[in-house]
Amino acid sequence: MIKRLCIIGTGLIGGSLARALRAAGYCEEVIGAGRDAGHLRQAVELGVIDRFETDLARAVDGADMVLVAVPLGAMQDVFATIRGHLAEDAVLTDAGSAKGSVIDAAQAAFGEVPANFVPGHPIAGTERSGVEASFAELYRDRRVILTPLPVTDAAATDRVRAMWEAAGAAVVEMEPAHHDEVLAATSHLPHVLAFALVESLARMHDNQEIFEFAAGGFRDFTRIASSDPLMWRDICLSNSAAVHAMIERFTGDMQVLDAAVQEQDGERILEIFRSAKAARDRFVDK
Amino acid sequence: MIKRLCIIGTGLIGGSLARALRAAGYCEEVIGAGRDAGHLRQAVELGVIDRFETDLARAVDGADMVLVAVPLGAMQDVFATIRGHLAEDAVLTDAGSAKGSVIDAAQAAFGEVPANFVPGHPIAGTERSGVEASFAELYRDRRVILTPLPVTDAAATDRVRAMWEAAGAAVVEMEPAHHDEVLAATSHLPHVLAFALVESLARMHDNQEIFEFAAGGFRDFTRIASSDPLMWRDICLSNSAAVHAMIERFTGDMQVLDAAVQEQDGERILEIFRSAKAARDRFVDK
Numbered sequence: 001m002i003k004r005l006c007i008i009g010t011g012l013i014g015g016s017l018a019r020a021l022r023a024a025g026y027c028e029e030v031i032g033a034g035r036d037a038g039h040l041r042q043a044v045e046l047g048v049i050d051r052f053e054t055d056l057a058r059a060v061d062g063a064d065m066v067l068v069a070v071p072l073g074a075m076q077d078v079f080a081t082i083r084g085h086l087a088e089d090a091v092l093t094d095a096g097s098a099k100g101s102v103i104d105a106a107q108a109a110f111g112e113v114p115a116n117f118v119p120g121h122p123i124a125g126t127e128r129s130g131v132e133a134s135f136a137e138l139y140r141d142r143r144v145i146l147t148p149l150p151v152t153d154a155a156a157t158d159r160v161r162a163m164w165e166a167a168g169a170a171v172v173e174m175e176p177a178h179h180d181e182v183l184a185a186t187s188h189l190p191h192v193l194a195f196a197l198v199e200s201l202a203r204m205h206d207n208q209e210i211f212e213f214a215a216g217g218f219r220d221f222t223r224i225a226s227s228d229p230l231m232w233r234d235i236c237l238s239n240s241a242a243v244h245a246m247i248e249r250f251t252g253d254m255q256v257l258d259a260a261v262q263e264q265d266g267e268r269i270l271e272i273f274r275s276a277k278a279a280r281d282r283f284v285d286k
Numbered sequence: 287m288i289k290r291l292c293i294i295g296t297g298l299i300g301g302s303l304a305r306a307l308r309a310a311g312y313c314e315e316v317i318g319a320g321r322d323a324g325h326l327r328q329a330v331e332l333g334v335i336d337r338f339e340t341d342l343a344r345a346v347d348g349a350d351m352v353l354v355a356v357p358l359g360a361m362q363d364v365f366a367t368i369r370g371h372l373a374e375d376a377v378l379t380d381a382g383s384a385k386g387s388v389i390d391a392a393q394a395a396f397g398e399v400p401a402n403f404v405p406g407h408p409i410a411g412t413e414r415s416g417v418e419a420s421f422a423e424l425y426r427d428r429r430v431i432l433t434p435l436p437v438t439d440a441a442a443t444d445r446v447r448a449m450w451e452a453a454g455a456a457v458v459e460m461e462p463a464h465h466d467e468v469l470a471a472t473s474h475l476p477h478v479l480a481f482a483l484v485e486s487l488a489r490m491h492d493n494q495e496i497f498e499f500a501a502g503g504f505r506d507f508t509r510i511a512s513s514d515p516l517m518w519r520d521i522c523l524s525n526s527a528a529v530h531a532m533i534e535r536f537t538g539d540m541q542v543l544d545a546a547v548q549e550q551d552g553e554r555i556l557e558i559f560r561s562a563k564a565a566r567d568r569f570v571d572k
Contacts, residue, residue: 254537261522
């Protein structure tokens with residue numbers, strides 16, 4: 001149980017957690033915090049949070065759980081601002097899509113990574129953003145990855161785990177660097193590809209016609225290109241080594257396929273397509 | 287109105303057209319044709335076709351409309367087999383995803399492109415295949431592109447247009463080469479990317495774990511990698527020049543983005559992502 005939950009960044013991710021925990025009766029009070037009072041007022045009106053603060057130091061005051069759900073590029077500033085204002089028994093966690101950079105930000109802001117800080121990442125979301133897109137079921141049956149460090153207090157990790165489980169998620173633990181590699185492959189690379197594909201086509205001279213003849217597959221394939229550009233810029237900057245490694249791996253594989261297309265090597269093309277279909281049918285649509 | 291429609295290749299595309307035209311009362315009799323009697327028997331049982339023939343020459347006998355909806359690699363054989371067996375008033379059309387190669391196949395099989403042959407391509411489909419996946423509404427409000435040649439009989443084009451309109455589609459005409467370029471961009475490249483991405487990840491040593499942490503966006507993004515590998519191999523081989531050109535354009539754009547990621551050039555990344563989101567929101571989810 002949480003007495004006072006402070007959510008810094010009350011958008012899709014933070015807002016959906018607040019909704020889920022309130023629906024589960026897991027938390028007595030939810031304080032929303034951020035810079036935009038209008039946005040936070042909307043969150044109160046939507047019943048997502050009880051009240052809000054635009055002063056982060058005041059927002060975390062007396063909270064026993066603090067979730068930072070801001071873009072990766074804003075993490076360090078938030079940490080620096082709340083430093084020294086957390087309650088003694090407070091647990092601090094985040095929802096950033098890259099973990100190495102958030103741990104670095106905590107180190108830089110706090111001097112050392114605090115024992116009560118549990119880096120976390122809910123593997124959930126939609127291409128929409130903002131508190132108006134939040135919903136209580138977002139985390140149901142989804143994974144949350146926690147990446148505690150050796151310095152992390154085990155009891156703090158347990159409390160963060162229990163919170164996400166109360167929201168319906170299945171929680172696993174992972175090394176931060178491993179998390180960043182896995183997510184670069186399954187999430188960051190696909191988003192980069194979707195953005196790049198749509199941009200490639202948009203820059204073709206007959207782009208209007210091009211998009212006019214796009215069918216359902218294209219709509220699905222490029223849905224994630226409607227995601228928040230700022231958030232995804234931050235992810236690319238924060239996890240650049242792993243994202244670059246995946247782009248390199250992928251473009252290498254594309255060159256193999258391109259060569260097969262040019263050489264009319266049907267055997268090779270079929271082998272790649274068959275293996276891909278088998279993997280997707282096996283792993284993704286189980 | 288069609289008296290006797292012969293559909294060579296009674297899968298998702300052919301079967302859905304048969305269902306739509308029967309539902310619209312647009313056609314008196316539908317003959318299914320192909321090599322697999324068991325498959326065709328299933329189509330009869332599902333009420334998609336009235337009867338079937340595995341001998342293509344007999345199948346087209348007396349049909350006033352013949353649709354060839356087989357993989358691109360099988361087009362030329364089909365044309366050669368039905369040569370000389372079409373009724374005098376028959377119109378011949380196809381549903382191939384590339385048009386230049388089908389026109390070449392018709393030229394090779396018939397000696398010259400027949401005046402009653404109207405190359406066509408319905409821009410519709412799902413990642414599933416086979417007659418059991420067919421449904422009458424597949425073409426409703428979807429585009430069908432016809433690519434008649436100067437030699438094509440205008441009355442034949444009109445009859446094919448009327449048939450697709452009866453199935454609920456909007457019909458447009460285009461030059462064959464332009465069709466092949468547009469489809470390479472909006473359909474062939476995305477499919478190639480989806481197959482290549484899933485295959486890239488499947489070949490990573492921790493592939494099971496990788497796919498385990500794939501979220502909803504990944505599922506959407508890679509849905510088209512569940513498409514029929516044989517059909518897509520044929521498309522890559524049949525439209526290889528345009529597909530290669532698009533792969534080259536796209537990998538060039540990816541290199542620009544990759545450089546921005548490596549150089550931590552947030553401005554450039556944001557510009558690309560914003561432009562992509564704007565294009566998708568504007569063109570695709572109007």
